[in-house]
Amino acid sequence: MKTKSASESGFFNPRILLGFVLCSIAILLALVGLGLFSGGSLSAQAPNANQQSSGPTLGASYKNDISPPVRNMPPWKASDLKAQHEANENPKVPYRHHDTPDPVIQKSHVSALDLLAPNLPAPIRNFNGIPFPGVGCNCAPPDTNGAVGQTQYVQIVNEGFQVFDKATGSSLLGPNSISSIWTGFGGACETGGSGDPVVLYDHLANRWMITQFASATGGTPITDECVAISTTADATGTYARYGFHLGSNFFDYPHLSVWPDGYYMSMNVFNSTGTSYLGPQAFAFDRAKMLVNLPATFVSPRGALGGTVDPFLPADLDGRTLPPSGAPATFVGFPGQGTNPNYTTYHFHADFTTPANSTFATFASPPAAGFTALCPTTRACVPQAGVSPSSNLDGIGDRLMFRLAYRNFGTYESVVGNYTVSAGGVAAVRWFELRNVTAGPVTVYQQSTYQPDSTWRWMGSAAMDGQGNLAIGFSASSSTMNPQVRYAARLATDPINTLAQGEAHLFDGTGSQSGTSNRWGDYSSLTVDPVDDSTFWYTNEYYSTTASFNWRTRIGSFKIASGSPTPTPTPTPTPTPTPTPTPTPTPAPDFSLSISPSTVTFTRSGGTANYTVTINPTGGFSSTVQLSVSGLPSGTTGSFSPDPATTSSTLTLNVSSSTAPGSYTFTVSGTSGTLIHTATAKLSKNNKR
Numbered sequence: 001m002k003t004k005s006a007s008e009s010g011f012f013n014p015r016i017l018l019g020f021v022l023c024s025i026a027i028l029l030a031l032v033g034l035g036l037f038s039g040g041s042l043s044a045q046a047p048n049a050n051q052q053s054s055g056p057t058l059g060a061s062y063k064n065d066i067s068p069p070v071r072n073m074p075p076w077k078a079s080d081l082k083a084q085h086e087a088n089e090n091p092k093v094p095y096r097h098h099d100t101p102d103p104v105i106q107k108s109h110v111s112a113l114d115l116l117a118p119n120l121p122a123p124i125r126n127f128n129g130i131p132f133p134g135v136g137c138n139c140a141p142p143d144t145n146g147a148v149g150q151t152q153y154v155q156i157v158n159e160g161f162q163v164f165d166k167a168t169g170s171s172l173l174g175p176n177s178i179s180s181i182w183t184g185f186g187g188a189c190e191t192g193g194s195g196d197p198v199v200l201y202d203h204l205a206n207r208w209m210i211t212q213f214a215s216a217t218g219g220t221p222i223t224d225e226c227v228a229i230s231t232t233a234d235a236t237g238t239y240a241r242y243g244f245h246l247g248s249n250f251f252d253y254p255h256l257s258v259w260p261d262g263y264y265m266s267m268n269v270f271n272s273t274g275t276s277y278l279g280p281q282a283f284a285f286d287r288a289k290m291l292v293n294l295p296a297t298f299v300s301p302r303g304a305l306g307g308t309v310d311p312f313l314p315a316d317l318d319g320r321t322l323p324p325s326g327a328p329a330t331f332v333g334f335p336g337q338g339t340n341p342n343y344t345t346y347h348f349h350a351d352f353t354t355p356a357n358s359t360f361a362t363f364a365s366p367p368a369a370g371f372t373a374l375c376p377t378t379r380a381c382v383p384q385a386g387v388s389p390s391s392n393l394d395g396i397g398d399r400l401m402f403r404l405a406y407r408n409f410g411t412y413e414s415v416v417g418n419y420t421v422s423a424g425g426v427a428a429v430r431w432f433e434l435r436n437v438t439a440g441p442v443t444v445y446q447q448s449t450y451q452p453d454s455t456w457r458w459m460g461s462a463a464m465d466g467q468g469n470l471a472i473g474f475s476a477s478s479s480t481m482n483p484q485v486r487y488a489a490r491l492a493t494d495p496i497n498t499l500a501q502g503e504a505h506l507f508d509g510t511g512s513q514s515g516t517s518n519r520w521g522d523y524s525s526l527t528v529d530p531v532d533d534s535t536f537w538y539t540n541e542y543y544s545t546t547a548s549f550n551w552r553t554r555i556g557s558f559k560i561a562s563g564s565p566t567p568t569p570t571p572t573p574t575p576t577p578t579p580t581p582t583p584t585p586t587p588a589p590d591f592s593l594s595i596s597p598s599t600v601t602f603t604r605s606g607g608t609a610n611y612t613v614t615i616n617p618t619g620g621f622s623s624t625v626q627l628s629v630s631g632l633p634s635g636t637t638g639s640f641s642p643d644p645a646t647t648s649s650t651l652t653l654n655v656s657s658s659t660a661p662g663s664y665t666f667t668v669s670g671t672s673g674t675l676i677h678t679a680t681a682k683l684s685k686n687n688k689r
Helices: 008-012 014-033 108-116 178-182 187-191 287-291
Strands: 057-060 063-066 125-128 145-148 152-157 160-165 171-177 193-202 207-214 224-230 239-245 250-259 262-270 277-285 297-300 312-317 329-333 345-349 359-364 380-382 401-408 413-423 426-435 443-450 456-464 470-478 481-490 503-508 525-528 535-543 551-559 590-596 599-602 607-618 626-630 636-641 648-655 662-672 675-685
Touching: 145 193, 145 525, 145 535, 152 193, 152 207, 152 551, 160 178, 171 178, 178 187, 178 193, 178 207, 178 224, 178 239, 187 193, 187 224, 187 239, 193 250, 207 239, 207 250, 224 250, 224 287, 239 287, 250 401, 262 287, 262 312, 262 329, 277 312, 277 329, 277 345, 287 662, 329 401, 329 413, 401 456, 401 525, 413 443, 426 470, 456 525, 456 535, 470 525, 470 535, 481 535, 481 551, 503 535, 503 551, 590 662, 590 675, 599 607, 607 662, 607 675, 626 636, 626 648, 648 675
Parallel strands: 250 312, 312 401, 426 456, 599 675
Antiparallel strands: 057 297, 063 239, 125 551, 145 152, 152 160, 160 171, 193 207, 207 224, 224 239, 250 262, 262 277, 277 297, 312 329, 329 345, 345 359, 401 413, 413 426, 413 456, 426 443, 456 470, 470 481, 481 503, 525 535, 535 551, 590 607, 607 648, 626 662, 636 648, 662 675
16 A cells, blocks of 8 residues: 655644654664565565464464275266356456556567468377266366376366377266265365366376365365375376365465475455455475375465455476575466556475474566456457357456466476456456576566457466477457467567467367356466477367356367477577576486385284385485385384485385285385385285295
């Protein structure tokens, strides 16, 4: 809130002047004491003393366990079946933006030839995903989301998920309800799951993350976040399940990311009735503990940042090159400020050992180009063919769209994102690339509003491949067109600020949505294949017939890179020079684990056996490794000597007579800083004496 200026005459009264100076000094000292100037100067998006909580919010998982393999779980329960309804509506974020001319619109004349004959190849894979009713949810919209792994693609919607073979597009599991993952867990995660799902692939550890928010009461407010981390790279296997209670407010629109030292999340926070916006809030979950199936904590160094702060997203790591050592997790805010709109960049240092040392501060405020807000009062203004304006779709133009994708190219870092604006009287995708977000100085390398014609484009998702080529997937519609799923792209060598490769159609819907409170999803998802680091996978929704509550989803992959995915030099913009990326750097120090023997057999009476765990260093790795074991059967314990270890350790298993006969696979995990690796072995117990 702005304070009123003192009257000019007051400054000529010595007593008033002295009082004013002393008060100003006191306020300044108080702000410094609160640490609000740490990490960079304050901006319009930084929290103030009235918005900051009294201290860090700390929490622990109120329960964690290992699920049975989800391939063996019942796909859904009768309690999953709900009456036809609208999915949880996003409470409105206050509108403050002042419209100004957009100086970065990419119109058709910029790349006329590419628009007439796009250079983009056709999709590689193109198949249907989960259809309405979304495994018992009977809700709209689907909030379509997905991620790609080593061999599988996982799609998630309200309130179901499905696992596909990415080589063929055939289904490997499901669609199952998300709550089926939580069968037997109890509490809000099993019975109060409410959607807003996110699936991510942690390519550093080759694990899947499946999440949704939940209500302890089965209604509102939404107070819990349920997080499941697969124990292997197989999304149909077992999961480490966690339930986190975040507080008593209404926590909405969860978006998560992978960073080496934690899983990070942003929330839009409202009061318990959802009627008052309290601001965004950042959370960090202890990734190291969750990857080895141990009880985990979360830390939020500040509460909701206040009703004048726009929503933000956490940066999600792509590629095998890690951020600079010790780099903070980065969050970027939507440029919705009334004056001087900017991409407010925050740094989050999470300390899980001493949570009180965690910090969250404004680091930079690079300027966003002017724009006109989309549907600021009605929200629903996107037209469709064959339906009345009362069925116009929600353009959701008040926040960044998922994901905020981060890459480290060695000589520079890039973060790419997008949001929806109004340009030329239609919805358009504003995309941007920020550079050097962890070390600074943070700069807007490029930003552009993609509005090549009179089609409405919205609900975008952006990502970069390993060469620095950028793609954006989005929905497209008009009063003469049913909603379609499309994508556009640029090569790293194209002129900056343009999607110069043109646009391609992933799938054209043959129907429009009527009713359902004008909702058209909260987000879509574009991810990059971790195997070749160049194939994009996109998922979004469409309608096959004009109807209410009858959405469909589509999944497709495409590639715009040529040759090796090694980053290629980036063209130097004019007039400001920019560094060019170097070839892929020398591999960082790392290690792997191996276990011998691979199997030990015990008799009915049990006994003791030793396994040798060997630490295999690469890239000059010489640090110690903390060891743990999971997956042992009941009645069996394990211990390491030494622990931590540098070269090898002896794992001693004590198998009691109470351990049931059978063959068991257990997992040894090694942790060194942000590096986590696993190896498996077996123990077998028979009925012989």
